[in-house]
Amino acid sequence: MDEDLRERLRAAAASHRPDRARMLARVERGMAQEPPARPARPPRTPMPWLRVVGATAAVCGVLTAGAFAVTSTAGREQPAGGQRVAAEPSTSASATPPPGRGGVLPAEDGPLTSKGSLNPDSNDYWAQSEVTVTTARTLSTLTVELRIALNGGVNSTGSWRSLPEKDFVVSAREEDGHLVYRWTLKQGRSVPAGTHTFAGQYNHAEGTRDIGRDDYTARGRAAGELTSVGGDFGTGR
Template sequence: MDDELRQRLQDAARAHHPDRERMLARVERGMSQGGPARAGRVLRPLRAPMPWLRVVGATVAVCGVLAVGTLAVTSALHDDGGGQRVAGAASPSTAAPEQGSALPTEDGPLWSDGSVNSNSNRYWAQSEVTVKTGKALSALTVELRIALTGGVNTTGSWRSLPVEDFTASAREEGGFLVYRWTLKPGRTVPVGTHTFAGQYNHAEGARDAKGDDYTARARAFGQQAAVGGDFGPAH
């Protein structure tokens, strides 16, 4: 290329003035019509929900199911009266123990008596069950029931037989303070007369023991015996 042609091209380039306003108008027109790319801006597809949003949604759904299940179980555990029932196997009914006044005072090798100790006073008393046996006993349960009249509460108990031979308890049951002595397995009660005593406080004054009773049930190596009664005057 000679120098004259090069000079002409340079003069033409310097003389060219682009129409800037027209170019901007074309760009704006293209952007308003949309498209995959405009003025260097790339349109990206919508992304899937972030993982934590999926976890939150699943948690909310599980909580809803648990809430409905809990409501159903709670409703099933209440009866029409608003009380709560506990599901489970029904336990067999047990008859109330026979009261002492319905039993004889003597049966087979056993003889019995109930009395209030003469040392009892206006605030405290000791009721005693005396058991006499003509045979050695392989099993024996003595029960002393003190009616829960005013102020009655236990202050202790004792027996004339060895303490280690018996399991003893004192508790309130069905309107009575109940003392119970049970011979331990493998132990025996020898022939003779034996005493079981329950001690208790009561309201001030002379206490009437007519509501009290006792029972003694025994086995003399195969022979069953049961005695009982109420309480006579102090002696």
């Protein structure tokens, strides 16, 4: 570029005066105009695999609810009207222990009846347990067993029976945690029809003694028929 051209450019730049008012007016017009509205964004459409997962979950929920309903009602019959019928507990003859020591014996069997009681003269240191046996027929055999649990310092102080002493073999010994009184009719002797008493006496620790584990049995034969009875002594002292 020659010197002459440069000089002319400098002169033109120096002489230029920008129209400030016109420029401000153009800026104000531009600011007054609203910006064009943006187009609304369309809603997102779930991806295909998400739609498949949601449908599968819904089907699984329905199947689970149906399975629960079937399971909760299985094996339970619903009668008309929607009422439920409670099942009766099953019973079995094997649930009843056989007669004998520790088992369940009736208070009456054939011609023989019995009762256990605590003598009213028993006190806080001493007691007398009594077995009353009533037979409607003559007995050719009879064994009465009175069992006193060895709790509360129990020790024997004697025994008696209303039948003749010579007709019985009598013993008192500790067996299986009990003080056992036993009266056995001698061979060739008999027990007449009527009511007969067998009693065992014992000391115990001061106070009320628990007799819940005390019991008795009586076994005999009348006219060739075996009979057995037994029981306890209630909740006396």
